[in-house]
Amino acid sequence: MPQPVVELDDLHVSLGRREILHGISGRLGVSGSGRAIGLLGPNGAGKSTLIRTLLGFHTPSSGRARVLGFDCHQNRRRVLERIGYMPETDSFVASMTGVEFLRVMGSLSGLPEEIALEKAHETLFHVGLGEARYRTLGTYSLGMRQMARLAQAIVHGPELVILDEPTNGLDPAARRRMLELIRQMKDDHGMSVIVCSHLLADVEQVCDEVLILKDGRMIHHADLEAERRENRRFVELEVEGDSTAFAAALEAAGAVCVAESPGRFRIVLPPDFEMVRLWKLAADHGLSVRRLTQRRDTLEEIFMKAMGLLRQTPGEAASSQEAPAYGGL
């Protein structure tokens, strides 16, 4: 059985008298597979507490958390040797130069001295701070400091990188660069990544699975890759003309249609249904296609549904027994 990156077993964490995490259980990611896990939830959901517990900053009041097979509390040192952490807050040592900062952080994580210096330079070039590496961190802009924080998280080549709000406060170009670096971490270097973010678009772009927390409880755990495969079968279509026969033909071809209004459909296509066939069917029935959209915002719907703000996703509505078929809405 493949080893999960994070394994939570009825994890309870209290800060003072207040319980923040109420018994979270689950297995996230697969060690060594280079997958990214998104951690989502509204403010106060317990995301940061969960991350800090994985880092050994908080002690579980009961239950346990394991990272890469090691208990976060009992084997804290072994866990931290394998982790790189980029905190949400602006953390740096202002008086150090970029190279000095990364050299110290790399050495503390176990890089031999001479390798630490080499890796410090290498990593700073990698994140785009090569030209600024001899400047003190106090003179860096917010975006540069963000990149320096990412650099210190990966300088020692960890197996797991935990990124807390990595794109906070970045301009669009820097945000794209950050997301590209995260993608490279998992795809090119085989690191597992945990991304904690409020920005669903960022999580959807880089993550392969997602864990949604609410009020200290895990309310949803989804495999985004599987969801994406499902998405490719979900189509929103708007046509002009009499579409009754068209809808019947689609149903006959194995698709499930929900008409939102005359000429507007939500369609779940069968697995082997090619898109070109849809265009052909529309042409055969003399319809002009005004809009055809393949769904892209699934994570938002998963999130809204998990939060209780949406009863079911449109895809589920279309395939549901109770949902009226063509012409019912």
Added chain:
Amino acid sequence: MAVYKRGYQRYEGPRAPHLERLLVLPRQAWRRLSAQRIVTALLALSCIWPLLCALFIYIANHTELWGGLDGDFSKMLAIDSAFMLTFMKVQSVFSVLLAALAGPGLISPDLGNQGLALYFSRPISRLEYVLAKMAALVWLLSLVTWVPGIVLLLMQAAMADASWALANWRLGAGLVLGFWLWVALVALVALASSAWVRWRLIAGAVVLGFFFVLSGVGVLVNAIFRVEWGDLINPLRAAYGVWCALMGAEMPAGLSLATALASLALMGALLSLALERRLRPVEVVR
């Protein structure tokens, strides 16, 4: 290949041993301390008194230089516990001044921009972090306390006959133990001050205040209320009392060894608690 052409490669080679990793912090702190001219200048200044003491020992051991003088003069030139205690008193003042200069830059830069989370997300505990930071200061303070003290004693042992070393071994043990205790206290005060006070100048003043103002307050308390528990908050007197006991010299009037040790233990505990409260990876709002 040039680094900028090579691109990032994940390191998967052997890791350094744990102790070697910890030494990174004192090494880095030491590099920063030695780059400060004022610290170097004070370090040089603090060598003057040991040099004078060395001259004194030389004169004391060369009777031909003062052979014509009377017997009271030879008593004055004796290398005994009184001589070593005077040496220790002067050097302890220099050690406090050095700690006030060097100590504030050790922890506050890490705390100032929430850098502690970066340290503690690595395989290093809070205790190890404190000990590593302390090591840089202990090394610096050792250069002006027990190291020159031992050099003086070795010099005296070499110049005097063998019976002197046998009769006065307690001076060496007392000097080393007494200074270790003192250095630990000074380093704790400097680190606690650096952890709680962001501005270096004020943090330095707090270090000086702890030793000199607090001692003054202790004396005032004893004098005004006609009590003795003012000694509990007098670090200079408590340390001096312990040094006297270790060297077999007469204790200061009104101070017992138990009171002196209790005072130092209390201060050490409070300072450790202050550090423990402050050095956390994240602030938790309960």
